[in-house]
Amino acid sequence: MVFSSYPFLFLFLPIAFVGYCLAARFGATYAVGWLTLSSLGFYAVWNPVFVIFLLCSIAFNYTIGRALLARAHDDSRSSNWLLALGVVGNLLPLAYFKYLGALLSFAQHVSLISRDFDFKVILPLGISFFTFTQIGYLVDCQEGEGKEIDLVRYSAFVTFFPHLIAGPILHIREIGPQLLNSETFRIRWRNVAVGLSFFIIGLSKKVLLADSLAEVVKIGFAHPGDFRMCTSWLYALAYALQLYFDFSGYSDMAIGLAAMFGIRFPINFDSPYKSTSMIDYWQRFHATLTRYLTLLLYNPVALRVQRRRMAAGLGVSRRDQRTLSGFASLVVVPVFFTMTLAGIWHGAGFQFLLFGLMHAAYLTVNHAWRMFGPKLNKDGLNRWVAAGVTGSKVLLTFVAAVAAMVVFRASSVSDAMGMLAGMVGMHGFDAIPVPSTAMSVLQHLGPISTFLTRTHHVLAVPIDDSIPAPASLALRLFIVWALPNSQQIMAKFSPTLTAIRGAAPVWLTWQPTVRWALVFGVLLAASLMSFQQTKVFLYFQF
Amino acid sequence: MESRKILEQLTAIIRDALDDQTLVLTPETTAADVPAWDSLAHINIVVGTEMAFGIKFKTAELEQLRNVGEFLSLIEQKLKANQG
Numbered sequence: 184m185v186f187s188s189y190p191f192l193f194l195f196l197p198i199a200f201v202g203y204c205l206a207a208r209f210g211a212t213y214a215v216g217w218l219t220l221s222s223l224g225f226y227a228v229w230n231p232v233f234v235i236f237l238l239c240s241i242a243f244n245y246t247i248g249r250a251l252l253a254r255a256h257d258d259s260r261s262s263n264w265l266l267a268l269g270v271v272g273n274l275l276p277l278a279y280f281k282y283l284g285a286l287l288s289f290a291q292h293v294s295l296i297s298r299d300f301d302f303k304v305i306l307p308l309g310i311s312f313f314t315f316t317q318i319g320y321l322v323d324c325q326e327g328e329g330k331e332i333d334l335v336r337y338s339a340f341v342t343f344f345p346h347l348i349a350g351p352i353l354h355i356r357e358i359g360p361q362l363l364n365s366e367t368f369r370i371r372w373r374n375v376a377v378g379l380s381f382f383i384i385g386l387s388k389k390v391l392l393a394d395s396l397a398e399v400v401k402i403g404f405a406h407p408g409d410f411r412m413c414t415s416w417l418y419a420l421a422y423a424l425q426l427y428f429d430f431s432g433y434s435d436m437a438i439g440l441a442a443m444f445g446i447r448f449p450i451n452f453d454s455p456y457k458s459t460s461m462i463d464y465w466q467r468f469h470a471t472l473t474r475y476l477t478l479l480l481y482n483p484v485a486l487r488v489q490r491r492r493m494a495a496g497l498g499v500s501r502r503d504q505r506t507l508s509g510f511a512s513l514v515v516v517p518v519f520f521t522m523t524l525a526g527i528w529h530g531a532g533f534q535f536l537l538f539g540l541m542h543a544a545y546l547t548v549n550h551a552w553r554m555f556g557p558k559l560n561k562d563g564l565n566r567w568v569a570a571g572v573t574g575s576k577v578l579l580t581f582v583a584a585v586a587a588m589v590v591f592r593a594s595s596v597s598d599a600m601g602m603l604a605g606m607v608g609m610h611g612f613d614a615i616p617v618p619s620t621a622m623s624v625l626q627h628l629g630p631i632s633t634f635l636t637r638t639h640h641v642l643a644v645p646i647d648d649s650i651p652a653p654a655s656l657a658l659r660l661f662i663v664w665a666l667p668n669s670q671q672i673m674a675k676f677s678p679t680l681t682a683i684r685g686a687a688p689v690w691l692t693w694q695p696t697v698r699w700a701l702v703f704g705v706l707l708a709a710s711l712m713s714f715q716q717t718k719v720f721l722y723f724q725f
Numbered sequence: 726m727e728s729r730k731i732l733e734q735l736t737a738i739i740r741d742a743l744d745d746q747t748l749v750l751t752p753e754t755t756a757a758d759v760p761a762w763d764s765l766a767h768i769n770i771v772v773g774t775e776m777a778f779g780i781k782f783k784t785a786e787l788e789q790l791r792n793v794g795e796f797l798s799l800i801e802q803k804l805k806a807n808q809g
Contacts (some may be wrong), residue, residue, distance in 0.1 A: 326783045356789065462763050477764050480790050485765065486784075489772040514765060550765060684757065 198244040207368040222342040244317040248324040255327035269321040285531030309348035328353040336362045345440040349722040351451040351471040371683040377676040378442030384669045385435025390710040393428035408601025411613035415605030421651035422657045442678040449682040454668045461504040461545040461575040519543040541587045742769040752794030
């Protein structure tokens with residue numbers, strides 16, 4: 184049951200919400216209990232057997248968590264062992280469901296083993312997400328966080344249906360206090376209106392902007408080596424835009440649904456394609472994953488390296504990093520470690536490893552530029568020059584991100600290489616396809632059209648469904664680059680935990696008025712009518 | 726140690742880590758306000774602070790900090806715990 188489906192919107196959501204209102208009358212614990220029950224129901228619709236697995240996982244982690252909390256303040260080594268046991272207990276099922284099949288077939292492929300296991304399992308939906316959430320919980324428990332959280336609240340924290348399957352990845356310290364505060368369970372119609380509006384933005388992103396690209400992206404990536412430069416770029420851009428609207432749409436819906444129930448989530452997407460650097464990009468794209476990986480992988484490694492350097496009498500300031508060994512140990516090692524694991528987290532294929540390595544390389548170059556590159560003083564710059572500098576930074580970051588996304592989407596490394604080769608012109612050049620109607624307009628432009636057709640930049644190619652239409656991609660890029668994001672539109676009623684960067688112009692800021700009700704009504708109706716072609720969320724596979 | 730002195734010392738550490746001697750910090754400053762303050766710089770600031778004050782932070786504590794003011798009160802809290 185995906186959020187963008189009739190059963191979810193017209194059956195599950197009303198039952199869950201009305202039940203919640205009723206349960207809340209009896210008290211906070213009943214409301215929390217209902218949240219857990221309805222969320223388990225949500226999960227059971229997809230696969231009832233895995234509900235048992237989910238419950239076992241919750242029981243296991245809660246038990247270990249309580250044991251860790253009991254030892255939180257004595258610095259004994261036993262708590263490290265307990266944490267290690269908890270982490271392994273979480274990672275084993277993840278490894279079994281997600282990586283074992285791939286490892287066995289790889290081992291067979293390189294003739295390590297001769298037997299064909301033909302190992303196939305169904306991946307429990309959202310396993311990566313609830314595994315990560317719970318490992319984070321254990322780490323917090325070791326440091327004494329979340330003492331007041333009982334089993335009912337812990338279960339609601341893990342299973343709450345808006346985030347169960349594809350995030351945002353939450354921390355107990357941001358959700359726990361909300362579940363303990365009885366104010367959370369007072370139904371406020373303002374929350375419902377704001378949450379529903381946030382949900383509609385996400386729904387229309389998903390249904391109107393992402394799903395409509397799904398078919399054409401599939402066609403392109405089924406034959407990734409077949410296209411010349413222009414067409415390859417159209418497919419790559421189409422995927423980058425599909426992924427963005429799909430996942431950010433999902434995250435918006437999650438934030439909106441949670442807000443309806445009076446619970447606030449952190450922001451997961453902050454206009455990543457407006458980033459001016461790769462470091463910036465990762466703060467804005469799937470931000471809760473970045474935050475999580477920084478906390479659990481990057482920080483421990485970087486801290487260990489830094490402390491060791493300090494102890495050896497080597498400095499850790501910016502000046503000290505400017506040596507080759509400083510840069511290698513302070514930047515390259517922790518970044519590659521983190522991003523390689525981040526890549527593999529998405530799946531067992533080598534393309535995911537390559538995706539992680541590419542981003543590690545990007546980040547390393549970005550840090551190197553910050554440290555060794557020229558310092559540009561922006562104050563003295565002409566306004567237009569400054570805008571040009573920012574624009575080219577955004578474009579460079581975007582192109583780098585798109586190249587990595589091609590690898591991410593491809594079914595194998597060689598497929599990815601085929602598409603990338605096409606994008607850099609190794610399969611030859613082709614014209615930008617322009618629909619014949621637009622072409623007839625162009626023909627009236629005299630010298631411009633002569634120039635364009637003579638130089639073969641444009642051809643009157645009839646648009647067919649197998650190539651992404653440049654105009655539809657341009658529209659999406661306009662939305663991405665020129666319009667405010669969901670949280671900026673909804674900023675006045677701040678339904679998120681994280682502070683909102685930047686602001687939307689007043690006329691694009693949501694208000695509980697008739698005008699906005701009409702706009703969102705139209706968006707909702709348009710989305711509902713497009714449900715037939717709705718697709719499963721891309722991030723459900725991770 | 727009083728808060729003002731801690732802020733002075735912290736400012737010196739952060740200036741050094743970010744290589745920006747003109748940086749001015751207030752309790753309301755956040756990492757997002759300072760462009761060079763990324764996750765790497767954050768680690769440098771943390772380790773620099775640990776060395777300077779003779780304290781040690783937990784991983785979770787680093788994540789929770791919203792602004793310089795909260796960082797200051799965490800340092801104060803740790804210093805008190807060390808004395809006590």
